[in-house]
Amino acid sequence: MTGGPLEGVRVLEVAMYGFVPSAGGVLADWGADVVKIEHAVHGDPQRGLRQTGRMRVEGDPNPNFEHANRGKRSVGLDISAPEGREVLYELARRSDVFLTSFLPGHRRRFGIDVDDVRAVNPKIIYARGSALGPRGPEAERGGYDMTAFWARAGTAASITPPDIEGLINPPGPAYGDTISGTNLAGGIAAALVRLGRTGEPSVVDVSLLGSGVWSMGHGITLSAHLGESMEASETGAHGSPANPLVGLYRTSDGRYLSLVMLQPAKFWADVCRHVDRPDLVDDPRFATGELIAANTGQAVEILREVIATRTLAEWAERFATLSGPWAPVQDSLQVVDDGQVRANEYMVRAGEMRLAASPVQFDVRSAAAGPAPGFAAQTEEVLLEAGLTWERIIELKTSGAVT
Known part of the structure; x- marks a missing residue:
């Protein structure tokens, strides 16, 4: 990203898979020069990840690698060898x-x-991403977003209905990795500000477990205060036992609308008019917020019946003027074609691929993402910039210290 807020910042990344490399990807989006060190022979194992659930990628570019490695330069280096470590x-x-x-x-x-x-x-600012944090009896253990972020930090148990055996899995690959990586990028940016102001470098730590706890922070705080765990409702239950305007409603084409209007009395009349049920505005069962809460079950049944009469597209057109918050429930492919996603550049072009933009915009623009590098593609370029001669680079290649 030319002209980004981190232009001129040099980042040396020694990392694999999704979590920490996604932090490097965000920093590259923000303009930093990120040099990715990869194993001299095998590269980052993420390059070989082709199967994700039922989805399989053949050939390159590989979205499983591109997402977290956008805009970097790759150097193949054997850091287990003394010569490689000196480089x-x-x-x-x-x-x-x-x-x-x-x-x-x-x-x-x-x-x-x-x-x-x-x-x-x-x-130098030293930034490290871990599974379980830098302290405690398990600090030396590794992990993935499925284990440390999703399962251990409370999300999986909190969203799994009691009538479902086992646990609901994360909604997509690198879900906790990407959230945690953005946290790490933000921490590094703060450390750069501190370095510029005080001259003091920081050690920055972000863990999958800590990010998972933060993501579930509201629910975990409630649990700590009340002494009870957060539990999901049974499958098919309405979103709120005391508010008909918080929950999912099925449309005639099998899609769903999500309504989230936390002040039902404020929005009830507007919703009734938009669903062609103005008679409900003055219905004594729903005359006040307290009565709406008390009669939520009846209101839900009425709204379920009427919303099931039209398609999602028809409701989307009608609800364009609805004053309360609502959204269509979309899958990952539908998000790609969402007009609001396009208008805000939440998907960006990076070489041959469209990637999800990193979430921070500067001056009302998404950062321009570059494609991920080919394995070791910039080895000579980076080493020459570092002052090594061609003769020395050839020696290192011959010894196997560099790719």
Whole structure:
């Protein structure tokens, strides 16, 4: 992204899979020069992820890799070899941020822990993403968004109806990874501000577990205060036991509308007119907010019956002037063609692909995303910029230290 707020910031990423690389992808969207270090032979294992549920990707580009690695440059480097590690240190000397997903034991083994990197660049921001946080008895353990973010942090149990066996899975690949990666990118941006103001570099930590707790923060706070767990309603239950204007309604073509009007008395008359039931406006059963709450079951049945008479498209046209909040329930393919998504550039072109834009806009524009790099595609370019000669690069290639 030319002219982005992080233009001129250099990020050295030593990370794999979805979580931490998605933080690097956001930083690249914001204008940073992100150099991704990949295994000299195998690259990031995410490149080989082709099957996601029932969806399979053949050939390149691969959306499973592009999403988190937009706009970066790739260097193939064997950091287990002394020569490769020296190259990494040379790149760290000229970087502002060191970004890693490696577990503590691997960081120590490869010589890329905080003290190792700060020894060659005392002012570098050291940012690390973990599964379960940097402290405690499980700090050395790894994990994925399914385990640490989704299952352990409370979301899965909170949304799974009591009549469903097991747990509802995350709605899509890298769901918790992407949320957590955006948190990490924001933390790095704050650390850059601190560095600029005070000259003090930070160690930035974000974990999947911590991000999951934050995402469920309202519900977990309620549980801590009341001493009871948050439980989902049974399958098919209306969204609120005391508000007919909070819940899902099925249309004649099998689609759904989501109504979320937290002040039912304020919106009741408007909804009745929009569904061609003005007689309900003065119905004594629904004359006040208290009566609407008390007679929610009857109101829900009436609205279910009337909304089932028209298609989603017909209701969308009618509800264009509805004063209360509502939305069509859309699947992932329908989101791609949503007019409001297009108008706000929430999908952007990156090479051959359309990618979801990272969520922060500057000056009312989405950041322009670049395509993800080919494996080790910028190795020579980056090493030459770091001051290595062609002769030295050839030596490193011959030894296998670089791709």
